[in-house]
Amino acid sequence: xxxxxxxxxxxxxxxxxxxxxxxxxxxxxxxxxxxxxxxxxxxxxxxxxxxxxxxxxxxxxxxxxxxxxxxxxxxxxxxxxxxxxxxxxxxxxxxxxxxxxxxxxxxxxxxxxxxxxxxxxxxxxxxxxxxxxxxxxxxxxxxxxxxxxxxxxxxxxxxxxxxxxxxxxxxxxxxxxxxxxxxxxxxxxxxxxxxxxxxxxxxxxxxxxxxxxxxxxxxxxxxxxxxxxxxxxxxxxxxxxxxxxxxxxxxxxxxxxxxxxxxxxxxxxxxxxxxxxxxxxxxxxxxxxxxxxxxxxxxxxxxxxxxxxxxxxxxxxxxxxxxxxxxxxxxxxxxxxxxxxxxxxxxxxxxxxxxxxxxxxxxxxxxxxxxxxxxxxxxxxxxxxxxxxxxxxxxxxxxxxxxxxxxxxxxxxxxxxxxxxxxxxxxxxxxxxxxxxxxxxxxxxxxxxxxxxxxxxxxxxxxxxxxxxxxxxxxxxxxxxxxxxxxxxxxxxxxxxxxxxxxxxxxxxxxxxxxxxxxxxxxxxxxxxxxxxxxxxxxxxxxxxxxxxxxxxxxxxxxxxxxxxxxxxxxxxxxxxxxxxxxx
Amino acid sequence: xxxxxxxxxxxxxxxxxxxxxxxxxxxxxxxxxxxxxxxxxxxxxxxxxxxxxxxxxxxxxxxxxxxxxxxxxxxxxxxxxxxxxxxxxxxxxxxxxxxxxxxxxxxxxxxxxxxxxxxxxxxxxxxxxxxxxxxxxxxxxxxxxxxxxxxxxxxxxxxxxxxxxxxxxxxxxxxxxxxxxxxxxxxxxxxxxxxxxxxxxxxxxxxxxxxxxxxxxxxxxxx
Numbered sequence: 001x002x003x004x005x006x007x008x009x010x011x012x013x014x015x016x017x018x019x020x021x022x023x024x025x026x027x028x029x030x031x032x033x034x035x036x037x038x039x040x041x042x043x044x045x046x047x048x049x050x051x052x053x054x055x056x057x058x059x060x061x062x063x064x065x066x067x068x069x070x071x072x073x074x075x076x077x078x079x080x081x082x083x084x085x086x087x088x089x090x091x092x093x094x095x096x097x098x099x100x101x102x103x104x105x106x107x108x109x110x111x112x113x114x115x116x117x118x119x120x121x122x123x124x125x126x127x128x129x130x131x132x133x134x135x136x137x138x139x140x141x142x143x144x145x146x147x148x149x150x151x152x153x154x155x156x157x158x159x160x161x162x163x164x165x166x167x168x169x170x171x172x173x174x175x176x177x178x179x180x181x182x183x184x185x186x187x188x189x190x191x192x193x194x195x196x197x198x199x200x201x202x203x204x205x206x207x208x209x210x211x212x213x214x215x216x217x218x219x220x221x222x223x224x225x226x227x228x229x230x231x232x233x234x235x236x237x238x239x240x241x242x243x244x245x246x247x248x249x250x251x252x253x254x255x256x257x258x259x260x261x262x263x264x265x266x267x268x269x270x271x272x273x274x275x276x277x278x279x280x281x282x283x284x285x286x287x288x289x290x291x292x293x294x295x296x297x298x299x300x301x302x303x304x305x306x307x308x309x310x311x312x313x314x315x316x317x318x319x320x321x322x323x324x325x326x327x328x329x330x331x332x333x334x335x336x337x338x339x340x341x342x343x344x345x346x347x348x349x350x351x352x353x354x355x356x357x358x359x360x361x362x363x364x365x366x367x368x369x370x371x372x373x374x375x376x377x378x379x380x381x382x383x384x385x386x387x388x389x390x391x392x393x394x395x396x397x398x399x400x401x402x403x404x405x406x407x408x409x410x411x412x413x414x415x416x417x418x419x420x421x422x423x424x425x426x427x428x429x430x431x432x433x434x435x436x437x438x439x440x441x442x443x444x445x446x447x448x449x450x451x452x453x454x455x456x457x458x459x460x461x462x463x464x465x466x467x468x469x470x471x472x473x474x475x476x477x478x479x480x481x482x483x484x485x486x487x488x489x490x491x492x493x494x495x496x497x498x499x500x501x502x503x504x505x506x507x508x509x510x511x512x513x514x515x516x517x518x519x520x521x522x523x524x525x526x527x528x529x530x531x532x533x534x535x536x537x538x539x540x541x542x543x544x545x546x547x548x549x550x551x552x553x554x555x556x557x558x559x560x561x562x563x564x565x566x567x568x569x570x571x572x573x574x575x576x577x578x579x580x581x582x583x584x
Numbered sequence: 585x586x587x588x589x590x591x592x593x594x595x596x597x598x599x600x601x602x603x604x605x606x607x608x609x610x611x612x613x614x615x616x617x618x619x620x621x622x623x624x625x626x627x628x629x630x631x632x633x634x635x636x637x638x639x640x641x642x643x644x645x646x647x648x649x650x651x652x653x654x655x656x657x658x659x660x661x662x663x664x665x666x667x668x669x670x671x672x673x674x675x676x677x678x679x680x681x682x683x684x685x686x687x688x689x690x691x692x693x694x695x696x697x698x699x700x701x702x703x704x705x706x707x708x709x710x711x712x713x714x715x716x717x718x719x720x721x722x723x724x725x726x727x728x729x730x731x732x733x734x735x736x737x738x739x740x741x742x743x744x745x746x747x748x749x750x751x752x753x754x755x756x757x758x759x760x761x762x763x764x765x766x767x768x769x770x771x772x773x774x775x776x777x778x779x780x781x782x783x784x785x786x787x788x789x790x791x792x793x794x795x796x797x798x799x800x801x802x803x804x805x806x807x
Contacts, residue, residue, distance in 0.1 A: 021679070
């Protein structure tokens with residue numbers, strides 16, 4: 001453990017001492033493989049992530065493996081660590097990261113990339129794989145951002161593309177019996193489905209900066225890397241006991257994943273494409289998972305997780321069964337993502353028996369035209385019906401989520417956001433007076449569109465900061481401030497996210513330069529500094545116009561084209577073309 | 585909030601515990617949450633408050649500051665059924681993280697103030713990097729022991745002498761019984777700072793370690 005001398009000088013020392021309920025304790029001497037699950041975010045955020053719970057539990061069911069955790073130290077801790085030369089250590093056994101066999105980073109968000117470099121550096125590890133040798137741990141990355149691993153390619157030894165439950169145990173099996181060099185190990189795993197070893201591939205560029213070719217340089221490396229997906233969600237590993245933190249974290253509840261994938265095909269949504277196919281769990285599986293998770297945690301809330309829980313075909317039955325089992329124990333059910341329509345009004349009643357908190361609703365597009373372009377399959381009538389039912393049911397706080405900066409968007413579409421909010425307020429005042437306790441609380445939130453790999457909009461030029469600012473003002477002008485409040489964020493973070501999301505291998509220099517300029521926790525507005533990144537662009541000579549503000553052509557080789565997510569590029573093209581002809 | 589009447593149907597237990605090592609970094613609100621979840625996992629018949637947002641009827645006496653060790657800490661809980669105190673200890677201990685040990689439990693009357701409101705004194709052991717220069721007799725013969733404290737209404741000067749009931753020294757460690765609780769309360773850090781100044785120690789606050797040995801309660805249940 002870090003000494004009291006250190007811990008008593010930082011905010012929330014509980015971030016650095018582990019000791020959670022259900023923390024796995026093993027004797028490291030008894031295992032063959034030591035894996036550090038590295039979350040490049042602060043403890044409270046990382047500990048609220050369900051993927052961590054699943055993999056921590058799964059890896060530790062393997063007798064030969066000990067999976068421990070490490071999170072990004074907050075800036076106060078980093079300062080002390082650097083001042084006193086303290087290495088980054090795991091929370092379970094306080095083992096320095098450099099003594100692990102693997103350090104596995106979960107890649108959830110582009111704006112955590114500088115934290116990855118910071119953690120490697122605090123661990124005393126060279127940042128680039130080319131500068132590490134056989135004495136250093138293998139650095140592996142996985143998660144949604146691994147679907148375009150190229151911006152991080154130089155820092156990692158290998159990536160895992162897809163869902164780690166399915167095949168990662170095989171990587172450990174190979175590691176257990178492996179006697180040779182790191183390179184030989186990478187050659188052994190390079191043929192496994194889902195494994196990508198960046199050093200086994202060469203990239204050549206055209207004069208205009210685009211990719212000329214991307215070819216394996218090692219006979220063990222396949223030309224295309226196919227993602228791995230869990231086949232049967234009922235049989236896939238799910239924790240019986242989840243870690244329960246001893247300090248307050250973002251979420252304080254049992255997370256029950258009801259399905260993976262999504263039945264919708266929203267064209268902006270990367271998750272909707274990379275997590276295909278849609279795979280349900282059975283109600284009985286869920287009830288039994290809920291039972292063990294509740295009794296092993298002491299939580300009083302179950303959250304039904306998925307990309308769109310309303311689409312679960314047995315939602316009514318599930319909620320009834322969970323209520324039957326647990327309502328007498330003061331346990332409530334919550335739905336984090338919600339789609340308002342008549343069908344789930346009864347579910348809403350059952351879910352929020354006690355508290356009528358606010359409802360979140362995401363039309364995404366203000367006009368029908370925009371909803372058609374993005375393939376958000378909901379009409380204005382359906383929105384109004386849903387809102388009406390919510391109001392009649394007593395929910396008078398609504399949060400409406402929109403995206404601005406989408407392909408084909410005109411100023412009328414932006415004005416439609418304010419009009420929609422206004423119409424919703426009108427519906428409220430159309431209710432009989434006794435049903436209206438107070439003025440309705442309507443909050444509009446508009447996020448800036450970030451084109452992502454493996455979506456039909458992956459070729460689209462993202463808006464500049466100036467264009468986003470202009471559009472935010474246009475939306476604002478259309479919102480009647482007395483009836484709805486309008487929230488938006490600075491778009492510079494989104495523009496950077498877009499650059500990193502669609503970057504190639506050369507972007508590694510940009511990330512490293514930004515980190516050297518002091519960039520950390522870029523997803524936190526209190527930490528984000530556009531100047532540090534601006535300087536990094538200047539230092540590296542990389543052009544944001546090239547990476548983010550340019551229309552890509554269909555025949556261009558995209559940095560992530562070598563990954564096969566199971567959806568052909570032709571389908572993405574077809575969907576993109578379809579969006580151009582949608583209701584215009 | 586719970587009415588006194590319905591509490592009369594419940595049983596109140598006073599539970600003693602230690603808080604050491606890694607568990608020292610669990611703050612007060614987080615400790616409440618930790619106990620609430622532990623009671624639930626132990627399947628003890630916890631009583632809940634009535635109302636809009638029911639919570640477990642439980643309280644911790646005099647929160648310990650972050651980083652301090654506690655050897656005689658107390659929390660109290662209402663259970664809906666009479667439960668053998670030994671069984672409470674046995675069922676709670678497996679639910680505790682490293683550093684927290686339930687040492688004993690007893691049933692106490694379910695009326696009157698909770699232990700949290702009964703604390704009058706506490707015994708602390710305070711260890712300094714070096715106390716060679718300390719003359720304890722000289723210190724205690726001072727007519728007054730003035731210290732400045734910062735509160736919501738600004739800085740004020742207090743005499744802490746009356747809050748020290750006994751004080752002993754062994755090497756670099758001071759053992760002191762001082763006033764504590766919702767009435768008069770002397771923070772051990774203030775005493776440490778006073779000593780630090782008297783000996784020109786110049787020790788940074790995080791170099792001084794604290795161990796609370798015991799909470800002393802006023803045991804008049806008619807209150």
